[in-house]
Amino acid sequence: MEANKVDRKSRKFKDFETFDLKESTQYFLLPFRFHRVTAEKEIIVNEVGDYLILPNGTFEKIVKRQINKEIDAELYGDLIANFFISEQAIPPLIDVLATRYRTKKLFLNYFTGLHIFVISLRCEHTCHYCQVSRVTQNRDLYDMSIANIDKGIDIMFKSPNSHVTMEFQGGEALLAFDNIKYAVEKAEKIAIELGKGLTKVICTNLAIVTEEILEYCKEHKILISTSLDGPQYVHDKNRHKPHASSYELAVKGIELSRKILGHDQVSALMTTTKLSLDYPIEIVDEYFNLGFQGIFLRNISPYGFALRTDKSKYETDKFLTFYKKALDRILDYNFKGHYFTEDLARIFLTKILTPFNVGFVDLQSPAGLINGVIVFNYDGAVYATDESRMLAEQKDFTFKLGTLDDTYNDLFFGKKAQEISQIWANEGLTGCSECAFQQYCGADPVHNHATQGDMYGYRPTSDFCQKNMEIIRYLIELMESDVRIKKIFERWAKTATH
Amino acid sequence: MQFQNKIKDNEIIVFADTSLYSKDSIFKCLYWYGDKFHANLSFADSNTYRVSVKPISTTQLSSDELENLLLKLERDLVDFNLRDIVTKETQNVRDLLIAKAFSNGEFDELPPGEVSDPVGFNPNLS
Ligand code: SF4
Numbered sequence: 001m002e003a004n005k006v007d008r009k010s011r012k013f014k015d016f017e018t019f020d021l022k023e024s025t026q027y028f029l030l031p032f033r034f035h036r037v038t039a040e041k042e043i044i045v046n047e048v049g050d051y052l053i054l055p056n057g058t059f060e061k062i063v064k065r066q067i068n069k070e071i072d073a074e075l076y077g078d079l080i081a082n083f084f085i086s087e088q089a090i091p092p093l094i095d096v097l098a099t100r101y102r103t104k105k106l107f108l109n110y111f112t113g114l115h116i117f118v119i120s121l122r123c124e125h126t127c128h129y130c131q132v133s134r135v136t137q138n139r140d141l142y143d144m145s146i147a148n149i150d151k152g153i154d155i156m157f158k159s160p161n162s163h164v165t166m167e168f169q170g171g172e173a174l175l176a177f178d179n180i181k182y183a184v185e186k187a188e189k190i191a192i193e194l195g196k197g198l199t200k201v202i203c204t205n206l207a208i209v210t211e212e213i214l215e216y217c218k219e220h221k222i223l224i225s226t227s228l229d230g231p232q233y234v235h236d237k238n239r240h241k242p243h244a245s246s247y248e249l250a251v252k253g254i255e256l257s258r259k260i261l262g263h264d265q266v267s268a269l270m271t272t273t274k275l276s277l278d279y280p281i282e283i284v285d286e287y288f289n290l291g292f293q294g295i296f297l298r299n300i301s302p303y304g305f306a307l308r309t310d311k312s313k314y315e316t317d318k319f320l321t322f323y324k325k326a327l328d329r330i331l332d333y334n335f336k337g338h339y340f341t342e343d344l345a346r347i348f349l350t351k352i353l354t355p356f357n358v359g360f361v362d363l364q365s366p367a368g369l370i371n372g373v374i375v376f377n378y379d380g381a382v383y384a385t386d387e388s389r390m391l392a393e394q395k396d397f398t399f400k401l402g403t404l405d406d407t408y409n410d411l412f413f414g415k416k417a418q419e420i421s422q423i424w425a426n427e428g429l430t431g432c433s434e435c436a437f438q439q440y441c442g443a444d445p446v447h448n449h450a451t452q453g454d455m456y457g458y459r460p461t462s463d464f465c466q467k468n469m470e471i472i473r474y475l476i477e478l479m480e481s482d483v484r485i486k487k488i489f490e491r492w493a494k495t496a497t498h
Numbered sequence: 499m500q501f502q503n504k505i506k507d508n509e510i511i512v513f514a515d516t517s518l519y520s521k522d523s524i525f526k527c528l529y530w531y532g533d534k535f536h537a538n539l540s541f542a543d544s545n546t547y548r549v550s551v552k553p554i555s556t557t558q559l560s561s562d563e564l565e566n567l568l569l570k571l572e573r574d575l576v577d578f579n580l581r582d583i584v585t586k587e588t589q590n591v592r593d594l595l596i597a598k599a600f601s602n603g604e605f606d607e608l609p610p611g612e613v614s615d616p617v618g619f620n621p622n623l624s
Contacts, residue, residue: 028587028591029583029584029587029588030588030591031584031585031588031589031591031592031595032584032588033581033584034577034580034581034584036577047592047595059577059580060576060580063580063583063584089591090591090594091591094591094594094595094598095598097595098595098596098598098599099599101595101596101599102599102600105599105600430526430529431529431530434526434578434581434582434585458532458533459529459530460529460530460531460532460533460534461533
């Protein structure tokens with residue numbers, strides 16, 4: 001064979017001029033990664049997230065140059081068309097691939113969008129897993145001051161992002177509604193002056209919501225994000241409110257909010273606790289029956305009280321079992337013709353099935369902290385993420401970037417930000433660097449730090465890794481096993497990008 | 499000398515030809531065993547790696563479990579070696595791709611300056 005005669009520069013790369021390109025076995029590999037999906041199937045994923053599902057053993061054949069252009073014509077064509085192999089050392093369409101790559105990382109262009117204002121730490125609930133809130137009337141100590149609100153708004157509008165989101169969190173944000181009004185009106189004015197887009201969101205348990213508050217939200221186009229953990233017996237156990245049912249207040253609040261603001265202006269988030277794990281079907285049904293178009297099956301955060309109380313401890317395996325049962329139920333609704341999504345799946349599927357990425361801070365690389373989100377705490381401290389401020393409540397200030405008195409540059413590009421940036425891309429992390437799901441997954445230094453004691457993280461024991469790897473694998477397995485599911489998933493992914 | 503993969507005293511031992519398996523790939527493979535096993539890489543002789551994993555806990559694994567583990571390690575070593583081949587062979591194209599993706603057109607032809615060339619493939623020839 002001709003290639004054997006030449007002086008090879010390496011075991012694998014041969015001088016390409018010596019190749020007879022018509023000879024079917026001579027092709028170049030392009031960057032891609034591999035994972036076993038089931039006992040029979042494996043997946044290969046290229047640098048821009050395109051994938052092929054193949055019978056076991058195919059990856060080995062591809063690498064060993066055993067795919068024959070004539071005999072394996074279909075596979076060969078797929079591999080070429082999807083940028084897994086090339087007949088030239090540098091594929092002629094590399095610029096197309098580069099543009100695709102840029103599209104996947106487009107979120108970097110915008111920089112920080114989500115600005116969380118912890119407007120008050122006060123709350124009237126005493127949820128067992130909540131690590132931050134205080135049941136108190138002391139406004140001076142636990143509400144964000146007007147001066148800090150001003151500084152936060154000032155920093156927010158320094159973001160290069162042409163559309164910023166201002167999200168009010170608590171405690172219970174509505175306890176400081178006067179301050180919210182002040183912040184909204186001030187920010188609206190500046191947004192108009194600067195020609196920037198501004199989205200406003202209030203995160204609230206809705207227990208103290210009134211028509212008056214909602215009328216104001218309507219007038220100022222403020223979205224409501226509330227918490228609903230499932231049916232009453234789950235929600236009320238998770239979210240303890242002295243002398244009242246948190247569930248009843250939440251449901252009543254959702255109805256009222258929808259009536260005044262419009263159905264789609266109200267969203268709900270659930271937190272999975274140990275108790276929730278026994279009720280996957282009931283939780284999904286609750287969301288469906290309340291007229292939501294989907295549910296976000298979130299892992300409980302490992303921070304603060306949640307980490308320290310036995311009540312909230314459970315293993316990732318149990319969460320995955322819960323997740324799969326819940327997803328089955330969701331698919332059942334879809335089989336019956338309803339459009340009802342699971343939002344974690346939707347994030348992954350958008351990355352798997354479309355050329356786009358999703359601006360979801362927990363699943364980005366480089367990570368969403370600073371790049372996508374920043375938190376202004378009630379006391380003027382600035383944190384990289386919502387979880388970072390919860391760590392701070394336990395006196396762990398690892399992710400404190402500074403205070404609202406610091407300059408924009410010091411906060412966003414300072415020493416701390418630079419330190420975190422060393423490990424915020426999964427492309428460069430051990431374990432992730434050769435993981436087939438790298439493009440679909442992300443990096444979460446705060447989670448690594450909170451659960452494993454260092455920002456870099458150790459993938460073999462990481463619950464973040466275990467959860468993401470299995471859910472992605474499972475979604476792919478489902479799509480491969482049932483064409484109806486693939487169609488449903490494609491629809492979810494498509495609507496996520498519109 | 500002929501080496502035989504084996505299970506001995508609760509330890510899985512696999513041998514790998516140094517001309518076929520890269521050290522990097524073996525370490526990348528063993529990384530994933532570190533949560534439950536003592537993992538070790540050494541030389542059996544100058545042409546052979548000795549790869550071993552031993553459960554961290556004192557609990558004895560059943561012989562079936564050990565047998566499955568041996569199979570898994572053998573398979574993982576092959577998988578990681580293949581991954582390593584792809585990573586190394588494609589490093590230049592990957593660098594070029596990412597440079598192009600984040601450039602403002604300056605990489606639309608060839609990358610200026612020296613491109614790292616660990617496997618002897620010279621992109622400037624294209
Ligand atoms: S965290 Fe795990 S699943 Fe995600 S990219 Fe890294 S190795 Fe893959």
